[in-house]
Amino acid sequence: MSDSKIGLIGAGAIGRAHLVGAAGAKGVEIVGIADPNPAAQALAEEFSIPWFKDHRALIDETKPDGAIVATPNALHVPIALELIAAGTAVLVEKPITDSVDEGLRLGRAAADAEVPLLVGHHRRHNPIIRTARALVQGGQLGRLVSASVLATFLKHDAYFNEAWRRTPAAGPVLINLIHEIDLLRFVCGEIESLQAVTSNAIRGFEVEDTAATLLCFKSGAIATITLSDSAAAPWSWDLSSGENPAFPKTPVESHFLCGTEASIALPTLRMWRYPGERGWLQPLQDEEVRFDAANPYIEQMRHFGAVIRREEQPLTDAFDATRTLEVTLAVRDAARSGTTIRFG
Ligand SMILES: NC(=O)c1ccc[n+]([C@@H]2O[C@H](COP(=O)([O-])OP(=O)(O)OC[C@H]3O[C@@H](n4cnc5c(N)ncnc54)[C@H](O)[C@@H]3O)[C@@H](O)[C@H]2O)c1
Structure with missing residues (x-):
């Protein structure tokens, strides 16, 4: 070769x-x-x-x-x-x-x-995410119930010196949320509809600084994504995963996938399940799922x-990526109109 x-x-x-x-x-x-x-x-x-x-x-x-x-x-x-x-x-x-x-x-x-x-x-090339996908799609969590994603971080003030970053051409929905939408599509399956709220209350720019998105999957599972570039907080893939050496790695979990039989948190791949009888009166047990780490x-x-x-x-072809883009672009439309946006 x-x-x-x-x-x-x-x-x-x-x-x-x-x-x-x-x-x-x-x-x-x-x-x-x-x-x-x-x-x-x-x-x-x-x-x-x-x-x-x-x-x-x-x-x-x-x-x-x-x-x-x-x-x-x-x-x-x-x-x-x-x-x-x-x-x-x-x-x-x-x-x-x-x-x-x-x-x-x-x-x-x-x-x-x-x-x-x-x-x-x-x-999609990160073994943590590929393992999570295999667990969800292989049924190891039972039926997927919900996903909760935190994408909360603080962009430094100088980042906004470039004027376009204060306009709708940039903003955390287009720049950052697209990664979360793609991750959820890759791991959890196709998205059927979404609702969203955005806010620019913290920075006061023309573009949003914070957004909350509610997604329904075709499977019936539901997800929420809380996103902000104005929060002094560590709960985001960029800070938790250690994928990008530019960001100091912080030992927290930022993504939570819940199923009827078990649940996992990322990036640790910590899985929670009932060892015996099921139900909230019983103790849950956790273990970290093994994976071979690699640079995505x-x-x-x-x-x-x-x-x-x-x-x-190609793992992500143009049509697949365009679907991720379509869902991401719909977040601002849903927030503006206050309506639910459905995808064909
Ligand atoms: N996958 C990820 O996690 C990730 C992260 C950051 C950026 N991106 C994407 O990568 C792209 C670039 O982002 P960035 O942060 O590296 O931006 P950047 O501004 O740091 O770099 C862009 C580069 O493109 C060059 N350029 C401009 N016009 C050109 C031309 N006609 N021909 C050749 N080079 C030209 C610029 O000189 C600059 O060096 C964007 O689409 C962004 O969304 C992806």
Whole structure:
């Protein structure tokens, strides 16, 4: 097996995570970085990778088998379409784009051209989440009753110096909640409807700082997600999971999945069940489910290499990611209208 040659387009915060992921993954080699920013040129030098000022120069000169699109969201679709036209496999960052129609258009273009396209919902590659999914879908919790997700953290004040981050183009619903919605879809199944409330009472920006979302799954299970970027609190995947070294790992649980036979908390994978007679008058017993820890960015990159070589199907294709986007976009609509939004 020869390594898949991959170009990185956009080398900002998540681009660096992809470089680290590629350095640890078997079967892939980063052959070039395209990003006009001088900081990206310095990053290319740090990793001893050729630097190009734009993605066309990178494609022409390195002829990669695949490319990662880690630019600002508005560029995801135009650049990915160019890659597809060149027959280059794509790993496009989340959100796939800003609108459902564009996401579907990209999915159809990739399918028509028979070019593989993977969307960077990296949490799906985390063994903790994959184990939780296997437990839920394998029936080890009995029938799923509910999920409670906490995504509460404090973005530092300087984060908001960039004006767009104070507008609806950013905000924790589009930037952060999308990860929780995708995690719940991946672990618990398809979402049928949602209701939501949002607030900007703490920061007073045009965009929300806090949101509460109520989701109903097709299975009949119910979930709540409490989200805030204005809370001095540790209960969020970013802080609890240790996935991203930029955030200090905090030993708390942030996700709780309850079934009729047992329940689990994440990221610990602590499972609670009745050892004997069931019922709230009896003691529950807990144990931590074993799993083999792995870095999801390395796992995602290994998978992308296999996708490029047509050895594996994309774990998150464009249509799947567009469904996550559709549910996420509906949160603000539901909050604005005060209605329940249903999905077909
Ligand atoms: N999977 C995750 O957990 C995760 C985390 C953070 C960001 N993201 C996503 O990754 C994308 C980038 O986010 P970020 O936080 O890294 O942003 P960033 O601003 O840190 O980096 C974006 C980079 O793209 C470069 N760029 C802009 N126009 C370009 C062009 N035409 N060609 C090549 N490069 C160009 C910029 O110079 C910059 O270096 C966004 O879509 C974001 O939603 C995903």
